[in-house]
Amino acid sequence: MSYWLMKSEPDECSVDDALAAPRATVPWTGVRNYQVRNFMRDAMRVGDGVLFYHSSCAEPGIAGIARVASAARPDPTQFDPRSPYHDPAAKPQAPRWLLVDVQVLRKVPLITLPVLRANPELADLLVLRKGNRLSITPVEPRHWDAILKMAGG
DNA sequence: GCCAACGTTGGC
DNA sequence: GCCAACGTTGGC
Numbered sequence: 001m002s003y004w005l006m007k008s009e010p011d012e013c014s015v016d017d018a019l020a021a022p023r024a025t026v027p028w029t030g031v032r033n034y035q036v037r038n039f040m041r042d043a044m045r046v047g048d049g050v051l052f053y054h055s056s057c058a059e060p061g062i063a064g065i066a067r068v069a070s071a072a073r074p075d076p077t078q079f080d081p082r083s084p085y086h087d088p089a090a091k092p093q094a095p096r097w098l099l100v101d102v103q104v105l106r107k108v109p110l111i112t113l114p115v116l117r118a119n120p121e122l123a124d125l126l127v128l129r130k131g132n133r134l135s136i137t138p139v140e141p142r143h144w145d146a147i148l149k150m151a152g153g
Numbered sequence: 154g155c156c157a158a159c160g161t162t163g164g165c
Numbered sequence: 166g167c168c169a170a171c172g173t174t175g176g177c
Contacts, residue, residue, distance in 0.1 A: 007175090033160080056175055113176080131158040133174050154177105161172080 002048045003139040004039070004068070005127050006102065007055040015052050015064035018104040025069050025103040029077045030085045032097060036136045040072040040098050049144060050102055053127065054110070055135075061112040062147060070101035108151040121146040 006028065008014070018026045031037055045068060052064035074095035077085035090096040116122055126137040139147075 009175095035160095060176070131174095133159060135174090156175105156177095158174085159172105160174100162170085164169095165167085 002043060002045065003051070003141065003144040004044065004048060005051040005053050005062075005125075005137050005139050006066075007053045007127075007135045009056045010054045010063075011057065014054065015104055015107050018052070018064070018066070018102065019107065023069075023103060024105075025101050027075075028099045028102050029075050031075065031099065031135060032085065032087070033134065036134055037096075037098050039136050039138070040100050043138070044068050044072065044100055046071060049139075051139060051144075051147060052102070052104060059110060059112055061110045061116065062108065062151070063110050064104050064107045065148070065151065066102050066104045068100050069103035072098040072100050075099040111147065111150050115150070116147075119146060119150065 013026055018024055031040065048068040050066035050068060051062050052066045054060055054063045074092075075085070075097040077083040078087040078090040078095065078097045079092055080086055085097075087096060113128075116125065117128055122128060122143055125139070125143050126132055126134070
């Protein structure tokens, strides 16, 4: 079992949006970075723990606890000319981009970036590192434990 | 809107 | 394969 932090823009899909979906599950569309795609393809497994992170918003931070709910599969938005995630170079016979389903288990009181940064246990958390731009990053078990503690168990 | 950081593109 | 230009991310 591995742990991950997954960034979502709440304007596009917030924790509340995901909770409102059937089975509180949403397809994680729009990944267009090869390193992140490879995480999904090679390392993410059903049942892995997920920190649901709100990014590019007024209050960035961890907003929910979730789990990986499917294996990696082709992201249909790459084939949709009307989607902002359309990739004209991707062919259905040779999909370039993948997604996994993410199921929210519970919403947590927002753990903001300043609060995360103030915890010395999280000094090495990848998402806190300068210049980090990956929308999915692996989370070490000790970081997962520390953050769950901050989230109230 | 600014800007640092980093990924991608494309000419050579 | 190098690397400058350009695009994107994302906090502030």
